[in-house]
Amino acid sequence: MKRTTLGRALALPAAAALTFGLVACGSANEPSDSGGNGGGSGLSGTISGAGASSQDAAQQAWRAGFIEANPDVTVNYDPIGSGGGREQFVNGGSDFGGTDAYLDEEELAGANERCGQVVEVPTYVSPIAVIFNVEGVNELNLKPATIAKIFNQQITNWNDPAIAADNPGVQLPDKTITPVNRSDESGTTENFVEYLKATAPQDWPHEVSGDWPVAGGEAAQGTSGVVQAVSGGDGTIGYADASQARELSTAKVGVGGEFVQYSPEAAAKVLEVSERVEGRGDYSFAYDLARDTTEAGTYPIVLVSYGIACANYDDANKAELVKAYFNYMISEEGQQAAAESAGSAPISDALRQQIQPAVDAISSGS
Structure with a gap:
């Protein structure tokens, strides 16, 4: 921690x-x-x-x-x-x-x-929500390592076996993942990558910073920009202050042996x-902060x-x-x-x- x-x-x-x-x-x-x-x-x-x-x-x-x-x-x-x-x-x-x-x-x-x-x-x-927009998929479970690999662009397709393993029975499309990150230096980014570093260090080798460290994804200015980019795409995933998630779907994140939806x-x-x-x-x-907690019912992002x-x-x-x-x-x-x-x-x-x-x-x- x-x-x-x-x-x-x-x-x-x-x-x-x-x-x-x-x-x-x-x-x-x-x-x-x-x-x-x-x-x-x-x-x-x-x-x-x-x-x-x-x-x-x-x-x-x-x-x-x-x-x-x-x-x-x-x-x-x-x-x-x-x-x-x-x-x-x-x-x-x-x-x-x-x-x-x-x-x-x-x-x-x-x-x-x-x-x-x-x-x-x-x-x-x-809370910081993991937001996504994938046609036909309304609910999504993601373990920390899976989230890290998606945003580190090691997992690039929505029907990847790692995502499928987190979501048994869900019909995942053969569609390219478009990760969306903040283009500006951001406290939201810093907290999000601190979570990735604490929970999946092998899959997230980057230093903790308010500047997004991975090139090649889609970048957007501010929380509103990320929400707009995720909303306007198909196959998109991003991170944003939960209060701004609006009508977008939000992923449950793996904590211990369960998946937890954000809530106050x-x-x-x-x-x-x-x-x-x-x-x-x-x-x-x-x-x-215990980002890597396994305590039931805790949302660590x-x-x-x-x-x-x-x-x-x-x-x-x-x-x-x-x-x-x-x-x-x-x-x-x-x-x-x-x-x-x-x-x-x-x-x-x-x-x-x-x-x-x-x-x-x-x-x-x-």
């Missing part, structure tokens, strides 16, 4: 920061309840964050969810990308950050110097079976994005606002808002209970 080192996020435009009012999640000094919205807290002021564009739609939903109860609070989020978000946060240029990779050792040291201890919690989980529950389960990175402090919940904050702020009001906002983001209500807006997978109650003490630790020494 490897650290996902995403400097970019899903292909969403880096727009100017949007501003919304902040609604309290109960008292800012108390853990949030499952609803995450107690109302009437009397909070006021401004906090600003920056980071992963993959979180942008979710951040808009989270911020919008605070408007009614706390019109005197403003939350800004600039989707400049994960790397820029981590750099701004470590250097004190933002109050909180969003990132598709947990802080590396150098960044962690800088964040701890600023914050005393850094708070680092998963806030956004997005199956995607979120990855974090429950993954190991927390040790030696990073009590409030860092960074995970080495996911993007996990984190929220980062300080356990100690110089400004007591900033601390109160950041704590309240993070409480809302991880709450059941906040996670459902993100799911409806961005198609993300809500974190489980079990994970919420684990990370709640880290959010509760956000305070001020002043």
